[in-house]
Structures are given as C-alpha cells and as structure tokens.
Amino acid sequence: MRVLQQKGSALRLIAVIAFCLFAREAPSQTSRTIKLVVPFAPGGGADILARLLADQIGRMNGPTIVVENRPGAGTVIATDAVARAAPDGNTVLIVGNSFVINPNLKKLNYDPLSFAPVCHLTRSPNVVAVHADSPYRTLADLLAAARAKAGELTMAYNGPATSQHIGFEKLRLAANVNVIQVPFPGGSPSVNALLGQHVTSLFVNYPSVAEQAKAGRVRVLAIASRARVETLPEIPTIVEAGYPDYEEEVWFGLVAPANTPKETVAQLAKWFGAAVRAPEVKPKLAIQGLDAVGTCGPAFGDYLRRQYAEYGRVIRAANIKAE
Secondary structure, X not given: OHHHHHHHHHHHHHHHHHHHHHHHHHHHOOOOEEEEEEXXXXXXXXXXXXXXXXXXXXXOOOOEEEEEEOOOHHHHHHHHHHXXXXXXXXXXXXEEOHHXXXXXXXXXXXXXXXXXXXXXXXXXEEEEEEEOOOOOOOHHHHHHHHHHOOXXXXXXXXXXXXXXXXXXXXXXXXXXXXXXXXXXXXXXXXHHHHHOOXXXXXXXXXXXXXXXXXXXXXXXXXXXXXXXXXXXXXXXXXXXXXXXXXXXXXXXXXXXXXXXXXXXXXXXXXXXXXXXXXXXXXXXXXXXXXXXXXXXXXXXXXXXXXXXXXXXHHHHHHOXXXX
C-alpha cells in the first residue's frame, strides 16, 4: 500500500513539474520580438498594413511586432538588408510588386525567389478610367478608338516601372493598340490630368481615383484584376473584355530571409495569416483600398514565381529600362 502511495506521489510530482515547465515554455513562444521591415516611408499603404497587422497579432497574444521603415532606392535598400539578416524568423519584410519588378530591370545583390515566402497578404485593383464626359462607355469602345486613331489617344499612369506602368504596357501589347503613354510622378497628378481632360484615359490603382469615381467625375471602364471585386461588382474586368490572360493588381506580401527553417516560416504564416483574415481587420483594410488574401506558404511562393516571370516578359516586350 505504501509503495502505491509513493508511486502516486511521484506521478503527481512529475505532473506538477511538467505543468510548470509547460507554463514557463508557452509564453516564451510569444515573448519574442519580430522586426517587420517596411521598404516605404511612413503613412503609405504598406506602412498602415504593417501597423494594423502588428496591432492585431498583439491582440491575439502573438509576439511583439516592431515596425521599421527603411525607404529608399525603390525598396532595394530594405530588401537587401533583410536578405542579409539572420534566417531566424526575427526579421521579416513587407513586399509588393516592386519586389519582383526591380530584379527584372537591373542586377541586384539578392534574388527575390530565394526568400522564404510567408504570406500573400492583400490585393488592390488597378482600373482603366476616363473622364465622365468621355464618349467611351466601355473598354472595347476605348480600344476601338485607339485602333481607329492610332497614335492620337493618350493614357496616363504613375511610373516608371510601377504596376500601373507595366499594366498599361501589358494592355497595349495584348490589344495591339498605339496609345501614347503619359507618365506622372504619382497617382494624384495622373488623376488631376484626367479631370482636366489633358489625357484621354488613365490606368491607376483604384483607391487613387475612388472618390472621383463615386462623385461621378470619372467613369471606371474596367478592372485589371482577374475577377470582379466585391466593392465594385458592377465594373467588368479586362478579362471579360476579351483578354483572358490579363491581370495586373497591386499586392502586398510577407517574406523572410532565405534558409529560414520551415517550421519558423509556418509559425510566421500562422500569426500573419490569422491577423490579415481577422474580421475586425477587414474594414480597416477596406479604408485603405485593400482586400485581404491570406494565402500562405508554398502557394505564395508559386504566386511570386508567376509574377516574376510575367513582369520579365512584359518588361522585355515593351523594352522598359531602369531609370
């Protein structure tokens, strides 16, 4: 009987020790600090996204996320720094279209496809728009006029080598039209040019023109996303206009340095994927014109490879050069 009591006491002691060890170990998984590098200046879409996710992960009892802005050289400075960071999961990088555009334009010290893909976080539609007084009611109307008046119609975009610039070139090549390109230093100047009717049309990220479209000053003809978007269900896609392979949208994702262990990447994906898909985050993203994606792991790696290859194809075909 005494032996049984001793065994029972020993088992209880082991259970208590195990519980204490687990209690000590569990917080250590989330007490770490992760540096989230944003390759843009504070206040932009990527910066706001990073801070929303950092706050949400904190609310979910995840690790502390410290946002660090490192703008410069078209995102190259921050990307190069993260490429050289230790592959321990403590440094990650917000990336966008430029992540796979820049290496197609110039030789860099890093390979974008060598990074560990964590999550495809958000997307935002580009659109083709005209002035409200324009005679063109559909994208087909605009492209037909471009063929009939070769070299007369104009299309503005913010560039160079942006998603909008490449989207314009991709459309011009797909439709085989001669449209004069009119680059501007940003979305707002290009929208103002359309409002002043200095240009025929505009290829722009929808948030830049949303208020003007809602006010009836601008007519959106088509969305450059592959499928219609929830917030603009009445606007057809360029795919629907007869260009089945067309897609060009603004996106943000998350990557870690090359050789980051798979289990570490999986844990990062769990935190960031859950944060971007959280119901309370969705309306905050919508204010910025962003839609949550939340596709993580190898699927995001496949997306990056497709984007890299497609940008390379268009850049070569349109003879786009680095500036």
